[in-house]
Amino acid sequence: MRKIRVLVVDDHTVFAESLAMVINLQRDMETVGTASTCAAALESTARLQPDVVLLDVLLPDGDGIDVAQSIKATQPTTKIVILTSATEDDVLLRAIDVGASGFITKFRAIDDVIAAVRAAHAGEILIPPAMLLGLLSRLHRRQQEESTTAPLEPLTPREREVLQALARGLDNRQAARYLQISPNTLRTHLQNIMDKLNVHSKLEAVVLALKHGLIEVGK
Numbered sequence: 001m002r003k004i005r006v007l008v009v010d011d012h013t014v015f016a017e018s019l020a021m022v023i024n025l026q027r028d029m030e031t032v033g034t035a036s037t038c039a040a041a042l043e044s045t046a047r048l049q050p051d052v053v054l055l056d057v058l059l060p061d062g063d064g065i066d067v068a069q070s071i072k073a074t075q076p077t078t079k080i081v082i083l084t085s086a087t088e089d090d091v092l093l094r095a096i097d098v099g100a101s102g103f104i105t106k107f108r109a110i111d112d113v114i115a116a117v118r119a120a121h122a123g124e125i126l127i128p129p130a131m132l133l134g135l136l137s138r139l140h141r142r143q144q145e146e147s148t149t150a151p152l153e154p155l156t157p158r159e160r161e162v163l164q165a166l167a168r169g170l171d172n173r174q175a176a177r178y179l180q181i182s183p184n185t186l187r188t189h190l191q192n193i194m195d196k197l198n199v200h201s202k203l204e205a206v207v208l209a210l211k212h213g214l215i216e217v218g219k
Helices: 013-024 038-048 064-074 089-097 110-121 129-144 157-167 172-179 183-197 202-211
Strands: 004-009 029-035 052-056 079-084 102-105
Touching: 004 013, 004 038, 004 110, 013 029, 013 110, 029 038, 029 110, 038 052, 038 064, 052 064, 052 110, 064 079, 064 089, 079 089, 079 110, 089 102, 089 129, 089 202, 102 110, 129 157, 129 202, 157 172, 157 183, 157 202, 172 183, 183 202
Parallel strands: 004 029, 004 052, 052 079, 079 102
Antiparallel strands: none
């Protein structure tokens, strides 16, 4: 089985090396490198082609979320998990906006960080459901004040129902049960949705659908 290749970006050397060591102890993942600056993160991502980047927000030479945006622009299939000690909505909204899979605070246990890597690689949304609704509501209000983008390929009513379920914070298993379909059918719908919207994660699909009014917040 091919291992999940992880790049750790954090300017706290002890934290980054400890996290890298724990990742290397997992049977299904490996650390391909560490970086401590924005410049090094961009260079390492381009050179090492990791599957998942664990990315700190505050770096010595800039903003980690700007780095995330640059990575997604050039390597859209790379999953990014924001590591943060801040939980301000503005920071988290920016992370969503640039295509991060989600975020996890540095106060969480190391097992939670490892689980986040697996979930990000699988395309899961890494935002607690209770927080997701509030962030999507703010994002929706902001998008209403901005001009709309080019039209999207139409989604079927069932595909919109799938996205609506995800916007409520349901995972794949919960969404399948809620919609009374099998998990395999749900995965097929998700793949069709991501192909139509030209995105690489469920969170990106939810955000894009929200921007274009295909789903409603809190429905």
